[in-house]
Amino acid sequence: MLEFMTILIIKTLVAFVVALLIVAYSTWIERKVLGHVQLRHGPRRVGYHGLLQPIADGVKGFFKEELIPDNADKPIFILAPIISIGAAVTLVAIVPFGDTVTIMGREITLYLTNPDVGLLLVLGISTIGSYGGILGGWSSGNKYGVIGGLRGAAQMISYELSLALAVIAVVMVSGSLSLVDIVHSQAGLWNIVKQPFAFVLFIICGLAELNRTPFDMPEAEAELACGFNVEYSSMKFALFFMAEYCHMFVFAALVTTLFLGGWHGPIIDGPHWFFLKTFFMIFFCVWERSTFPRLRYDQVMSFGWKILLPFGLLNILLTGLWMLIFNI
Amino acid sequence: MELVFLLICGGLAVISSLLVIFARSTLHSALWMVFSFFMVAVIYVLLHAQFLAMLQVIVYAGAIMMFIIFAVMMLNLRQERDVKVNARISKVVGIAALLVLFLELMLVSLGNNLNAIQGPITDTLVATHGRVAVISNFLFADYLLPFEVVSILLTAGVIGAVVLAKRVK
Numbered sequence: 001m002l003e004f005m006t007i008l009i010i011k012t013l014v015a016f017v018v019a020l021l022i023v024a025y026s027t028w029i030e031r032k033v034l035g036h037v038q039l040r041h042g043p044r045r046v047g048y049h050g051l052l053q054p055i056a057d058g059v060k061g062f063f064k065e066e067l068i069p070d071n072a073d074k075p076i077f078i079l080a081p082i083i084s085i086g087a088a089v090t091l092v093a094i095v096p097f098g099d100t101v102t103i104m105g106r107e108i109t110l111y112l113t114n115p116d117v118g119l120l121l122v123l124g125i126s127t128i129g130s131y132g133g134i135l136g137g138w139s140s141g142n143k144y145g146v147i148g149g150l151r152g153a154a155q156m157i158s159y160e161l162s163l164a165l166a167v168i169a170v171v172m173v174s175g176s177l178s179l180v181d182i183v184h185s186q187a188g189l190w191n192i193v194k195q196p197f198a199f200v201l202f203i204i205c206g207l208a209e210l211n212r213t214p215f216d217m218p219e220a221e222a223e224l225a226c227g228f229n230v231e232y233s234s235m236k237f238a239l240f241f242m243a244e245y246c247h248m249f250v251f252a253a254l255v256t257t258l259f260l261g262g263w264h265g266p267i268i269d270g271p272h273w274f275f276l277k278t279f280f281m282i283f284f285c286v287w288e289r290s291t292f293p294r295l296r297y298d299q300v301m302s303f304g305w306k307i308l309l310p311f312g313l314l315n316i317l318l319t320g321l322w323m324l325i326f327n328i
Numbered sequence: 329m330e331l332v333f334l335l336i337c338g339g340l341a342v343i344s345s346l347l348v349i350f351a352r353s354t355l356h357s358a359l360w361m362v363f364s365f366f367m368v369a370v371i372y373v374l375l376h377a378q379f380l381a382m383l384q385v386i387v388y389a390g391a392i393m394m395f396i397i398f399a400v401m402m403l404n405l406r407q408e409r410d411v412k413v414n415a416r417i418s419k420v421v422g423i424a425a426l427l428v429l430f431l432e433l434m435l436v437s438l439g440n441n442l443n444a445i446q447g448p449i450t451d452t453l454v455a456t457h458g459r460v461a462v463i464s465n466f467l468f469a470d471y472l473l474p475f476e477v478v479s480i481l482l483t484a485g486v487i488g489a490v491v492l493a494k495r496v497k
Binding site for chain 2: 073076115116117120121123124125127128130131134135138146149150153154156157160177
């Protein structure tokens with residue numbers, strides 16, 4: 001029991017630290033890649049090529065003045081960033097970084113938990129996390145904030161459905177809701193080959209869930225002056241910011257797990273493959289941000305309901321037919 | 329240990345559902361409701377029903393409460409908009425769909441035995457098939473008809489709410 005607890009605590013700490021490091025350095029990746037795409041250099045003053053920039057940003061966050069607007073709903077205003085970051089970090093617990101390794105004669109699994117409802121847990125917790133942005137927007141008592149929050153809620157409701165439909169197709173092929181089992185089922189052939197449509201659907205809906213360009217409706221600097229987090233400053237803003245990047249990491253890890261074969265790959269061993277693929281997906285998120293302009297709000301909604309949802313249903317239908325015909 | 333958690337979470341669920349009624353602001357009561365649903369989900373986990381717990385979180389704490397909060401937030405800046413529906417076509421399509429659904433239900437529920445897993449739910453059954461499989465087996469085989477009837481009832485409730493809201497105008 002004691003040994004089990006010790007291993008669990010160490011694993012939790014390691015996963016937490018790794019996740020936060022990735023979060024910190026994906027902000028660096030984002031600024032660097034965006035910079036180079038736009039023929040700039042990006043940050044390069046602090047440390048070698050700006051490598052210490054995330055740490056400098058963190059320190060700066062702590063020392064900024066903290067403002068709570070007069071007509072804000074104070075408890076919710078404080079609670080909102082906590083919900084955001086709490087949900088985002090919780091999701092790291094079920095990311096399967098790799099299979100088992102043997103350290104000092106003990107078999108240690110490279111994931112914290114493997115619940116048999118893993119995928120549903122992801123959907124559930126990420127829904128709870130999206131309350132953060134919505135409540136943050138509403139409670140700040142600012143009209144831009146409210147609009148941002150409303151947009152966030154509407155977008156959440158619309159795209160969560162299609163995301164779930166994409167996931168269902170993967171579950172049908174893999175026959176399990178557990179992330180580890182899904183990775184095991186891709187030992188021969190990755191799900192991206194079996195489920196290319198679900199892959200596209202998942203990426204689109206995932207970007208919408210992440211509130212990333214071209215779907216960053218709740219923020220939309222040009223229209224809403226930063227939307228839901230307009231009144232937030234100092235560490236509260238930083239928490240929102242971190243939650244966003246933590247979600248991005250979890251999204252990248254999920255794409256890797258569900259479609260890109262998780263830790264499977266030739267020559268180098270599991271966790272390396274996992275991180276390679278995950279960082280490729282993080283790079284992809286930045287890449288597409290620098291490529292696409294923001295969509296119009298009504299276009300986003302009609303695209304979600306009129307195209308993605310029927311498409312997702314059709315994909316499930318076809319998957320079912322395919323499985324029935326080939327008797328899988 | 330489990331009992332302690334059960335008492336804490338149950339207590340929190342009860343207190344928060346009382347706060348749903350007593351909270352002054354509508355949004356606060358909606359948030360207490362989210363919290364209450366979440367605590368109920370924790371109780372499900374303590375009963376080793378993870379699948380139900382996750383459904384509780386996704387469907388109630390997630391989707392339904394998101395709609396309610398959305399509605400509460402919308403009340404401040406509402407825009408009336410008329411929705412034009414072609415009543416005759418929708419009636420015909422609706423009745424046809426209802427008939428097809430009804431026939432399908434009758435065929436399925438009166439037809440062959442759908443059960444993949446037999447017998448009462450025991451620990452060994454859960455261990456061999458997994459929780460999700462057992463629940464879905466019973467939900468979509470033994471209790472298919474009640475399940476579908478309940479879903480029709482819920483749809484009827486939604487339509488009823490729309491009709492009532494329109495009549496007030």
